[in-house]
Amino acid sequence: MTTPLYLGIVGVGGVGNAFLEQLGQLPNPPKLILLARSSQTLSSPVPAYSPSIPFATWEDAAKLPSLVKSDALPPTEIAAFLASAPGRTILVDNTSDLALAQAYPIFLERGVSVVTPNKKGFSEDITLFNDIFASAVRGNALVYHQCTVGGTLPVLSTLRDLVATGDEIIRIEGVLSGTLSLLLCEFMPGNGTSNVRWSSLVSHAKEIGHTEPDPRDDLNGLDFARKLIIIARVIGIEVTRPDSFPVESLIPDELSSLPSSAGGISEFMNELPKYDVKMDAAKNAAREQGKVLRYVGSIDVPTRAIEVGLRHVEKGSPIANLQGSQIVSIYTKRYGANPLILQGGGGGGEVTAMGLMADLLKVMERLK
Structure with missing residues (x-):
């Protein structure tokens, strides 16, 4: 039986919007249950986590009346929301936010995998770098950050x-x-x-x-x-x-x-x-x-x-x-x-989004 996959995306700028567009072209995409930008958050109602958020621009997605709209959530609340979904969940962080990167261990400990071009978590103090990968092991989660170096170059x-x-x-x-x-x-x-x-x-x-x-x-x-x-x-x-x-x-x-x-x-x-x-x-x-x-x-x-x-x-x-x-x-x-x-x-929004998509597909394959 295929494990249901759920997705949360933080960051809907140039890279984020290109990534959403590419997600919409997948034959079997994960269910998008959280979409956040610097000041606002959209999420699927619990406990059903339905309906899912459409793969559209922020403005179009926000028009769906059944979605929950709130102010920006702290990383701990985002992690708790994603971890409570009835399946495997993935966080895609399209930001360069240090605070969110510092919270990766919290996501990973709770079994939420991370895909990101955010360099902060992997280039700050070495203790954070080590904690990220140790937390992934403990939480049986995955970390993919290919786009932190060289865009889509492998x-x-x-x-x-x-x-x-x-x-x-x-x-x-x-x-x-x-x-x-x-x-x-x-x-x-x-x-x-x-x-x-x-x-x-x-x-x-x-x-x-x-x-x-x-x-x-x-x-x-x-x-x-x-x-x-x-x-x-x-x-x-x-x-x-x-x-x-x-x-x-x-x-x-x-x-x-x-x-x-x-x-x-x-x-x-x-x-x-x-x-x-x-x-x-x-x-x-x-x-x-x-x-x-x-x-x-x-x-x-x-x-x-x-x-x-x-x-x-x-x-x-x-x-x-x-x-x-x-x-x-x-x-x-x-x-x-x-x-x-x-x-x-x-670089560029579409190119970086393509690299993120490649990482996401790898994670999805490993989590099934």
Whole structure:
């Protein structure tokens, strides 16, 4: 007999809405019984957990009069609601909320599996990372977070396979920010020249939605660093905290203390052109060596050294030739001098939703 599957989704922004649309295309989707955003929650009435929530936008789903509508629920109440459903339940967290990520052990202890692109739970203090997976074992639940690194690129699953089959990973390096990849490729193309100003590139990327609303969230390198932390932990390197290694920020020191308010963002963008000379100097230094400038992260496994920042890379190399995509090169004992390379686009709502859907399908198959 097939076990009934129930689903709760938190986060209905760009990724969440794309995910809902893709759910509606499944032949036998799980029953959606909770849909939550930052300020409101929709849920199926108990104890019947019927009707289920339609796979539609928030506005359309909220029109169903029989659903229970409430303010935002704390993670503990969401966990209790999902755990009480008469079957196996799955939480899909489409947010970047730290508080929800910190509650994953509560969900997992109660048998609620977790699928998420939220990096916070896997890159904060190592105790939370360990507690997540220990709680999954105790609760007989599953954790899938492939999309926390590289979008839909199979970075984490490939690394787990390499480790499980006894290969020795020696070094990992790559570009794990599509935004920084795009900016630096336009600032200093792998083939050819460009005289465009760094601040102009950042401004244009912000205008067309290729950066976060506050571009400093891309330029500080911290999101990139979180991905490296997750990679390191998956291969057995216990990085204790997000600040365990230095991360080179592309935010001028003089502008780093501006507030994250709309006014602070506006002031940052207005002041940034004054500091173009620093990025010009970095470009010229790379050019003098016959190389190109890229923002790269690396993990040297024997020494446990992790680095994130601007690097001079050889012209014609895979990293030099990036066109806004992400790339991970994995050097192992079996692969020798020729690394295993994973490369492709890593972001966007529909692409991330596809990666989440792939993880969800794996969980559904294992829970049946």
